[in-house]
Amino acid sequence: MRNKPPISAVSGIAALTDKICAPAQLLARLAQLPRPLVFTNGVFDVLHRGHVLYLAQARALGASLLVALNTDASARRLGKGPDRPLNNEADRALVMAALAATSLVTWFDEDTPLALITQIKPDILVKGGDYDMSKLAETQVVQAYGGRALALPFVDGYSTTALVRKIRQG
Ligand SMILES: Nc1ncnc2c1ncn2[C@@H]1O[C@H](COP(=O)(O)OP(=O)(O)OP(=O)(O)O)[C@@H](O)[C@H]1O
Numbered sequence: 132m133r134n135k136p137p138i139s140a141v142s143g144i145a146a147l148t149d150k151i152c153a154p155a156q157l158l159a160r161l162a163q164l165p166r167p168l169v170f171t172n173g174v175f176d177v178l179h180r181g182h183v184l185y186l187a188q189a190r191a192l193g194a195s196l197l198v199a200l201n202t203d204a205s206a207r208r209l210g211k212g213p214d215r216p217l218n219n220e221a222d223r224a225l226v227m228a229a230l231a232a233t234s235l236v237t238w239f240d241e242d243t244p245l246a247l248i249t250q251i252k253p254d255i256l257v258k259g260g261d262y263d264m265s266k267l268a269e270t271q272v273v274q275a276y277g278g279r280a281l282a283l284p285f286v287d288g289y290s291t292t293a294l295v296r297k298i299r300q301g
Pocket residue numbers: 171172173174175176180181182185211257258259260261262283284285286287288289290291292293
């Protein structure tokens with residue numbers, strides 16, 4: 132298309148990319164956000180209704196929501212499938228940043244977000260109802276400094292793996 136502006140000049144793009152924050156800058160950026168800070172983590176490969184409802188509820192528990200995404204290398208080690216994640220880390224981060232529920236989006240390269248949680252000490256840690264919070268090492272860490280860890284309701288029938296299977300079966 133002739134006369135198309137460069138993507139950096141498209142109105143609203145800066146507001147999205149500004150939500151994506153490297154781990155090294157997190158503490159400074161978090162200091163500017165209202166508390167309580169809610170934290171969640173995951174791959175969030177192909178977004179679905181369950182994710183969206185979950186993230187909206189997570190945000191409503193506090194004043195800010197930080198989502199930490201598994202990097203592609205970390206996600207691959209989770210064994211969700213040889214071609215997963217389907218969406219790379221930069222694309223997953225941009226989709227996360229586009230959601231009204233998210234305040235900041237970051238990433239971690241380890242197998243778990245334990246080190247990140249230990250560093251930033253969120254007020255509330257959440258996962259979906261497919262997790263037993265009492266079995267997560269993250270829960271012990273958060274509770275040790277007086278934070279809360281809880282599971283939000285699982286929206287039955289929605290998972291990225293199921294969606295990918297359905298698309299492939301045609
Ligand atoms: N249907 C759902 N309802 C509520 N929360 C969900 C649902 N699916 C995933 N979550 C939550 O979203 C976060 C990210 O999950 P994840 O990216 O593993 O989604 P998923 O759909 O289960 O993916 P996959 O099928 O690839 O494992 C986790 O905290 C998980 O508990």
